[in-house]
Amino acid sequence: xxxKTLTIDGKHVSVDExxxxxxxxxxxxxxxxxxCHLDGVYDVGACRxxxxxxxxxxxxxxxxxTKVSEGMxxxxxxxxxxxxxxxxxxxxxxxxxxVCSVCVANGHCELQTxxxxxxxxxxxxxxxxxxxxxxxTHSLFGLDHNRCILCTRCVRVCxxxxxxxxxxxxxxxxxxxxxxxxxxxxxxxxxxxxCGKCVMACPTGALFYKGATVGEMERDRTxxxxxxxxxEKKQWIAD
Amino acid sequence: xxxxxxxxxAEKERASRKKHVIRCCLAAGCMASDSKGVKxxxxxxxxxxxxxxxxxxxxxxxxxxxxxxxxxQVDTHESGATVQVGDDNQGPLYLKVTxxxxxxxxxxxxxxxxxxxRGNPKAPFFTEQAPIVLANSGIVDPERIESYIAAEGYxxxxxxxxxxxxxxxxxxxxxSGLRGRGGAGYPTGLKWATVAKTPSQQKYIICxxxxxxxxxxxxxxxxxxxxxxxLEGMAIAxxxxxxxxxxxxxxxxxxxAISRLQTAIKQAKKLGxxxxxxxxxxxxFNIDLRIGAGAFVCGEETALMASVEGLRGSPRPRPPxxxxxxxxxxxxxxxxxxxxxxxxxxxxxxxxxxxxxxxxKCKGTKVFALAGKITNTGLIEVPxxxxxxxIVEVLGGGAPDGGRIKAVQTGGPxxxxxxxxxxxxxxxxxxxxxxxxxxxxxxxxxxxxxxxxVDVARFFMxxxxxxxxxxxxxxxxxxxxxxSLLKKILAREATARDLQKLEELCDMVRHTxxxxxxxxxxxxxxxxxxxxRNEYTALLKDDVHNGRNKNHPAPEPAPAPAAGPAxxx
Ligand SMILES: Cc1cc2nc3c(=O)[nH]c(=O)nc-3n(C[C@H](O)[C@H](O)[C@H](O)COP(=O)(O)O)c2cc1C
Ligand code: SF4
Ligand code: FES
Numbered sequence: 001x002x003x004k005t006l007t008i009d010g011k012h013v014s015v016d017e018x019x020x021x022x023x024x025x026x027x028x029x030x031x032x033x034x035x036c037h038l039d040g041v042y043d044v045g046a047c048r049x050x051x052x053x054x055x056x057x058x059x060x061x062x063x064x065x066t067k068v069s070e071g072m073x074x075x076x077x078x079x080x081x082x083x084x085x086x087x088x089x090x091x092x093x094x095x096x097x098x099v100c101s102v103c104v105a106n107g108h109c110e111l112q113t114x115x116x117x118x119x120x121x122x123x124x125x126x127x128x129x130x131x132x133x134x135x136x137t138h139s140l141f142g143l144d145h146n147r148c149i150l151c152t153r154c155v156r157v158c159x160x161x162x163x164x165x166x167x168x169x170x171x172x173x174x175x176x177x178x179x180x181x182x183x184x185x186x187x188x189x190x191x192x193x194x195c196g197k198c199v200m201a202c203p204t205g206a207l208f209y210k211g212a213t214v215g216e217m218e219r220d221r222t223x224x225x226x227x228x229x230x231x232e233k234k235q236w237i238a239d
Numbered sequence: 240x241x242x243x244x245x246x247x248x249a250e251k252e253r254a255s256r257k258k259h260v261i262r263c264c265l266a267a268g269c270m271a272s273d274s275k276g277v278k279x280x281x282x283x284x285x286x287x288x289x290x291x292x293x294x295x296x297x298x299x300x301x302x303x304x305x306x307x308x309x310x311x312q313v314d315t316h317e318s319g320a321t322v323q324v325g326d327d328n329q330g331p332l333y334l335k336v337t338x339x340x341x342x343x344x345x346x347x348x349x350x351x352x353x354x355x356x357r358g359n360p361k362a363p364f365f366t367e368q369a370p371i372v373l374a375n376s377g378i379v380d381p382e383r384i385e386s387y388i389a390a391e392g393y394x395x396x397x398x399x400x401x402x403x404x405x406x407x408x409x410x411x412x413x414x415s416g417l418r419g420r421g422g423a424g425y426p427t428g429l430k431w432a433t434v435a436k437t438p439s440q441q442k443y444i445i446c447x448x449x450x451x452x453x454x455x456x457x458x459x460x461x462x463x464x465x466x467x468x469x470l471e472g473m474a475i476a477x478x479x480x481x482x483x484x485x486x487x488x489x490x491x492x493x494x495x496a497i498s499r500l501q502t503a504i505k506q507a508k509k510l511g512x513x514x515x516x517x518x519x520x521x522x523x524f525n526i527d528l529r530i531g532a533g534a535f536v537c538g539e540e541t542a543l544m545a546s547v548e549g550l551r552g553s554p555r556p557r558p559p560x561x562x563x564x565x566x567x568x569x570x571x572x573x574x575x576x577x578x579x580x581x582x583x584x585x586x587x588x589x590x591x592x593x594x595x596x597x598x599x600k601c602k603g604t605k606v607f608a609l610a611g612k613i614t615n616t617g618l619i620e621v622p623x624x625x626x627x628x629x630i631v632e633v634l635g636g637g638a639p640d641g642g643r644i645k646a647v648q649t650g651g652p653x654x655x656x657x658x659x660x661x662x663x664x665x666x667x668x669x670x671x672x673x674x675x676x677x678x679x680x681x682x683x684x685x686x687x688x689x690x691x692x693v694d695v696a697r698f699f700m701x702x703x704x705x706x707x708x709x710x711x712x713x714x715x716x717x718x719x720x721x722x723s724l725l726k727k728i729l730a731r732e733a734t735a736r737d738l739q740k741l742e743e744l745c746d747m748v749r750h751t752x753x754x755x756x757x758x759x760x761x762x763x764x765x766x767x768x769x770x771x772r773n774e775y776t777a778l779l780k781d782d783v784h785n786g787r788n789k790n791h792p793a794p795e796p797a798p799a800p801a802a803g804p805a806x807x808x
Contacts, residue, residue, distance in 0.1 A: 044555070044556075045753060046710050046712070046720030047712045051751055058377055059750075060751060062556055066255055083747075084747050084751050087743070087747045088713060088747075091437060091712060091713070094716070097540065124740060126720070128719065130703055150709060162583070168551075169551060169553075172705075173707035173708070173709045174704070174709065174715060174719050176708070
């Protein structure tokens with residue numbers, strides 16, 4: 001197993017060559033904000049919060065999808081990056097209807113936590129107030145498009161961990177949204193196994209257990225982690 | 240098929256040439272004004288005049304001066320004369336031909352008169368062009384492979400397969416200095432070398448014919464006018480990099496290009512110029528078409544490959560680049576239509592010949608779709624480094640009705656506006672980039688003094704907003720916010736702070752978006768701000784009470800900037 005050495009924010013780090021910048025930072029105890037990343041599923045580099053500066057690269061690179069290389073010099077927390085992260089978060093809050101005080105995930109929401117942490121205390125852009133529906137046709141779960149940030153974590157766990165392939169993205173740009181099966185009510189889906197992994201994966205209040213009320217919605221990620229670890233380490237295969 | 244067979248086809252085709260060849264444009268532009276009806280009427284008129292033995296009415300590809308279509312040109316050579324490619328294009332050129340006027344046009348062959356408007360084939364619009372990619376366009380019949388073979392077609396493929404190693408082909412491409420015509424201008428030879436060097440049991444070639452920029456029709460014209468030259472270029476590339484399967488990705492909005500490509504592929508297969516054992520060598524190569532549903536983002540290479548695989552057409556972060564991991568994760572060479580169309584001429588005439596055209600860093604020619612407020616709209620091909628002024632004033636004939644040109648937009652939604660005082664800029668990748676625009680795939684829109692630049696920026700931003708795939712946050716939400724800020728400015732409701740917010744967003748979207756669409760979406764705003772900032776500021780209102788008190792009476796709006804002389808100079 002070959003190792004690479006690099007510096008992150010001036011700190012020397014040594015990691016396996018297959019690691020991403022994000023892996024290396026986590027290893028070294030350096031925090032990089034992430035939103036679309038979820039441990040155990042492949043990364044898509046969509047939220048752009050984990051962008052870092054790498055010496056010699058004119059482009060900012062997403063830490064979650066960029067592999068480490070020897071001698072890399074990485075900056076994760078410059079003034080410029082902080083500003084881009086704040087704008088990105090403001091944009092997310094302005095895009096759909098994220099009203100924390102009436103949200104099931106209030107207090108347990110990754111978007112909310114990130115905004116606190118990045119010091120985003122108000123939104124300078126016009127709120128779009130789009131009209132999105134809530135799909136509550138499923139017997140156990142609900143999908144509130146108003147709170148969806150299109151991180152596609154749910155789609156990825158549905159396809160790559162559960163293997164059901166129920167969830168997907170339809171539409172383009174601001175009209176993009178999560179759909180179930182062939183764009184039909186979730187309750188009528190033939191493929192959904194009701195495993196609930198999507199709900200566990202969601203960073204906001206967009207996917208929730210039915211019956212949860214304001215602030216009640218907590219995610220149980222341990223179950224997801226258990227399955228992912230078991231699969232990676234082939235723990236279910238008898239010797 | 241071997242070289243003798245090829246030569247035989249070419250000679251037979253040349254020998255069967257009739258005295259008069261009447262070329263009638265059957266590319267999409269002229270077809271839209273019924274050139275198909277014109278061709279049928281010409282055929283009928285020839286029959287009625289009993290001139291079948293002397294006259295061939297040939298449907299051809301784009302004859303370039305699209306604004307005057309349907310175009311028809313008559314070339315006369317004594318029968319038996321050896322006619323070379325390039326000997327044509329000299330005879331009388333008729334503009335705006337109608338089916339009704341066909342008999343009178345045929346009558347001119349026997350001394351009659353016609354009242355049809357005549358064009359001048361010696362006008363600078365034609366003589367200042369330097370066709371390589373479009374050399375056959377408007378001359379060969381795109382639906383007959385024999386016509387292409389008579390114009391030296393598929394000879395380069397033969398020579399490459401029988402006389403050169405793949406490495407020599409790659410080296411020739413590197414020496415030619417050709418750069419990708421799809422927008423970014425990446426050196427084609429280097430890209431081929433990377434794919435060639437990557438060891439793999441399977442490799443693919445893709446021809447990018449998505450062409451989604453509004454106003455661009457270069458690639459469509461090449462595919463409609465000379466499909467075989469793209470097929471030949473792809474086959475040479477496949478041999479060079481070691482691929483045996485190619486895909487051409489064309490948008491469904493180009494039905495004529497699709498049908499001509501289908502015909503061309505069928506004909507090439509029948510003659511053994513595609514398939515297995517081409518020219519009796521061990522080389523096997525097949526080409527299939529993939530039809531896109533017409534999303535701009537599907538022109539982006541990683542989104543295009545996802546689309547070919549049958550997935551949602553959204554981009555993914557690079558690296559890995561397609562050359563290492565492309566279609567179904569195999570090494571893949573992806574080039575633009577025009578890039579491939581340059582390949583056979585380079586192989587035929589040599590890298591030095593090609594490298595002698597253009598500028599030091601940008602070799603060869605570039606095809607542009609000239610549109611907007613300009614006398615001659617249509618398709619032009621000029622050497623790299625031709626000054627913008629020459630394109631606009633000499634070839635394009637300037638603004639119609641003595642109007643004044645204010646700016647030229649290049650590069651479509653990813654490009655920018657170049658102010659009239661910069662018209663002496665040579666058109667090449669680097670000079671345009673220095674001015675905050677890009678070469679792009681070759682759209683060129685000329686704007687006159689009546690154009691409101693903020694509105695131009697709004698138009699392109701609306702396009703990017705609608706075409707954003709929605710995957711990454713900066714582009715999906717940023718284009719919406721930038722668009723709404725532009726609308727606010729146009730409605731005279733914005734303050735200096737809004738303009739500041741707009742500039743901040745431009746910077747952020749440009750540096751944080753995942754793919755080229757988002758990274759270049761702010762360009763139309765940035766370049767209009769650079770040259771026409773006063774048009775933005777003239778639309779701003781005062782920042783009364785920090786803009787918070789909506790009931791406070793606003794001061795009188797600033798006077799309209801629309802028609803006044805442009806820049807701050
Ligand atoms: C949003 C977007 C749209 C694009 N559209 C096209 C296109 O329509 N045709 C094209 O050839 N390249 C297009 N490109 C560039 C391709 O990604 C790629 O660079 C090109 O096909 C490579 O070919 P070349 O090296 O021959 O230029 C586009 C890029 C972006 C970011
Ligand atoms: S920049 Fe725009 S088009 Fe490109 S991936 Fe992001 S959202 Fe999609
Ligand atoms: S976590 Fe890397 S882009 Fe979202």
